[in-house]
Amino acid sequence: MNYLYIYIGQLPEYIKFSINSVLSVDKNANIYLCTNKESSYKNCNLINLNDIKSEKINYLTDNNYFKNTNYESNPLWINSLLRILYLEKIGEIYNLDSFVHFDSDIIVYEPFDRLSTLVKDDMVNITQHSANQLIFGYSFFPNLEITKLLCKEVDLVIKNIEKYIKDNLGNPLNEMDILGKIFKSNLNIFNTLPILPYEKTPYIFDPASYGQYFGGTAQKPRKVFSMRIKEDHHIVGREILSKRIKPKMINNEPYVFHNDEKYKIVNLHIHSKQLNKFLPNNYKNYV
Known part of the structure; x- marks a missing residue:
């Protein structure tokens, strides 16, 4: 199984424990480490995010709605949202039809082969955090078509973000909020993984x-x-x-x-x- 890590900024030391956990438990794992900084990690397919361009990525970068808010000082918010859009382009460029993706502070204990009965092959499979939020605790993207559909919906929210911020009492939406909005408005995109x-x-x-x-x-x-x-x-x-x-x-x-x-x-x-x-x-x- 392909595992996509996306990290914008200097790679944290702890990410090696996450990657090693995947390689330790899943002997069929194929790691793609996507970052805009240099890395000397072995046993990974290294992808330079500086080479990945798209209209959606450029628009969000140029229209960072976290600017002039309390969230501006922490790049986590914009970077977490950008990584969703990177998934689409990386899948396209590197011919990755299906892949697992999660945050960089995850430890894995089971290989993907044991989880196949829990995922759907026509939806983005993802963990639900709260009634209104989805989170990349663990996710599986089964095909590029559904990845593109999700990114299209994310891009649509971003380009109408003022309306969503107004509905959210003036507070910017993070990527968990945006995924939650899409989850509630389109029942054909997400399958929530069992968490209880x-x-x-x-x-x-x-x-x-x-x-x-x-x-x-x-x-x-x-x-x-x-x-x-x-x-x-x-x-x-x-x-x-x-x-x-x-x-x-x-x-x-x-x-x-x-x-x-x-x-x-x-x-x-x-x-x-x-x-x-x-x-x-x-x-x-x-x-």
Whole structure:
């Protein structure tokens, strides 16, 4: 399976743990590391984002609606949105019809082959964060056609962003908000991956809250085992706080318990960036 990493800016040290986790657990993994900075990582197909151009990318770059807002100082917001548009062009140029994509602070514990029954081949498969947000905790793009359709919808929102900002009480929309808007308006684009054990699927995915439960946040890394989740508007966070489910690490791998049954978590979204604390058992250095 193809795995696309997109990072704009200096590559953080922790991304190597994410890439190594994929190569350690998925022997069929083909890594594409897409960045606008130089990298000497091995066992990756390196793509220079400076060579990737499109009308959609240029428009967003030239019309950065985060300027003159409280979000302008943090490039995360514009870069997270740009990476969606890069997915389309990279897929086109490098003939990548299908691929897995997630944020760069993800640790993976299962190969994609074991997840094939949980994804649809005609929709973007993605984790849902809250009622109004989708997040790249884990996603699978099955074909270039659906990737193009999503980017067309994202571009349409961007070009009408003033209306959406007005509807959002004057606050800029981040990429999770925009994906959520599209999810609610077009039921034919997204398939949400299972994130709770209630569906009794063999595996569940982490949008963000399981990783936050285990590892804390960048501002408050977890030093001792204590409740760190406060976001009860997040779907998974609400269930953890209610104690209807219980996440637990067993032999260095994540599970969630419900009604005395355990379910394997495919990935962890480590907001604390301390990915080295959550490596899979068969972890090796490849990059």
